[in-house]
Amino acid sequence: xxxxxxxxxxxxxxxxxxxxxxxxxxxxxxxxxxxxxxxxxxxxxxxxxxxxxxxxxxxxxxxxxxxxxxxxxxxxxxxxxxxxxxxxxxxxxxxxxxxxxxxxxxxxxxxxxxxxxxxxxxxxxxxxxxxxxxxxxxxxxxxxxxxxxxxxxxxxxxxxxxxxxxxxxxxxxxxxxxxxxxxxxxxxxxxxxxxxxxxxxxxx
Amino acid sequence: xxxxxxxxxxxxxxxxxxxxxxxxxxxxxxxxxxxxxxxxxxxxxxxxxxxxxxxxxxxxxxxxxxxxxxxxxxxxxxxxxxxxxxxxxxxxxxxxxxxxxxxxxxxxxxxxxxxxxxxxxxxxxxxxxxxxxx
Numbered sequence: 001x002x003x004x005x006x007x008x009x010x011x012x013x014x015x016x017x018x019x020x021x022x023x024x025x026x027x028x029x030x031x032x033x034x035x036x037x038x039x040x041x042x043x044x045x046x047x048x049x050x051x052x053x054x055x056x057x058x059x060x061x062x063x064x065x066x067x068x069x070x071x072x073x074x075x076x077x078x079x080x081x082x083x084x085x086x087x088x089x090x091x092x093x094x095x096x097x098x099x100x101x102x103x104x105x106x107x108x109x110x111x112x113x114x115x116x117x118x119x120x121x122x123x124x125x126x127x128x129x130x131x132x133x134x135x136x137x138x139x140x141x142x143x144x145x146x147x148x149x150x151x152x153x154x155x156x157x158x159x160x161x162x163x164x165x166x167x168x169x170x171x172x173x174x175x176x177x178x179x180x181x182x183x184x185x186x187x188x189x190x191x192x193x194x195x196x197x198x199x200x201x202x203x204x
Numbered sequence: 205x206x207x208x209x210x211x212x213x214x215x216x217x218x219x220x221x222x223x224x225x226x227x228x229x230x231x232x233x234x235x236x237x238x239x240x241x242x243x244x245x246x247x248x249x250x251x252x253x254x255x256x257x258x259x260x261x262x263x264x265x266x267x268x269x270x271x272x273x274x275x276x277x278x279x280x281x282x283x284x285x286x287x288x289x290x291x292x293x294x295x296x297x298x299x300x301x302x303x304x305x306x307x308x309x310x311x312x313x314x315x316x317x318x319x320x321x322x323x324x325x326x327x328x329x330x331x332x333x334x335x336x337x338x
Contacts, residue, residue: 041338059304060304060306063320063321072266109301110323111324
């Protein structure tokens with residue numbers, strides 16, 4: 001009888017040990033978020049502009065821009081600035097994402113064929129120049145403020161249809177490189193994507 | 205009294221055997237298929253549906269690598285595939301300039317020329333990957 005109770009205690013202890021070992025902190029508090037590749041589709045995307053579209057379009061446009069002879073054959077890398085991209089689609093998205101990613105690809109993975117003029121920080125640059133001019137901070141000499149040689153801009157246009165069977169959205173992405181001195185368009189790159197589905201996209 | 209001790213010992217040995225003992229040596233297959241061929245299909249289902257009849261590359265005037273491939277739909281019926289190019293250095297390593305997945309639509313027996321130019325002059329070699337739309 002004593003042996004039987006000993007076996008029962010040992011078995012219970014082992015069972016508890018096993019349960020303790022199995023528990024890895026997976027509390028059922030909710031479904032955890034998961035990282036996915038930016039080009040991967042998700043069900044809630046609907047027929048709207050997705051991150052996969054952004055990747056595909058900006059990749060194409062960045063290669064087109066580097067084909068421009070004024071950039072490709074330049075001895076000194078020309079400067080580039082951004083002019084607002086017009087969004088004429090029904091989708092409320094930040095079009096700055098497109099120009100930002102094109103710049104990322106040009107400046108980070110394009111052999112530095114262009115230089116970016118960071119006009120969005122011009123107030124900070126001017127203040128720093130003033131401090132240097134006044135001798136309040138150290139200076140290695142002020143160089144002239146950089147002008148913009150080319151403007152990168154673009155336009156997004158859409159054609160949307162819906163019916164009882166679903167809806168479709170066609171988006172035309174057009175990007176232009178414009179000579180800042182003459183206003184002449186040097187290069188145009190474009191892409192078009194059409195989607196058909198049941199769900200509409202909601203942007204937040 | 206001996207039996208429980210014995211069973212505990214056996215179980216402890218089992219636990220110890222189950223415990224992982226890393227690190228591990230990864231499998232190595234050199235040269236890999238992507239190192240050997242300029243075009244690869246990532247999905248087995250595409251083997252009978254997609255053909256690449258002509259593939260090549262050339263240097264542009266500015267020493268960038270231009271890659272082109274004729275991709276053909278071998279079947280009746282439309283098909284969508286995604287294409288990506290990995291640009292590599294002379295040692296076969298990616299230069300970090302992988303293209304985005306580009307979706308191509310091919311109608312029955314249609315051939316389309318896929319063309320892409322590297323952004324960097326350091327691209328010396330390439331691999332075109334084709335997969336099902338995801």
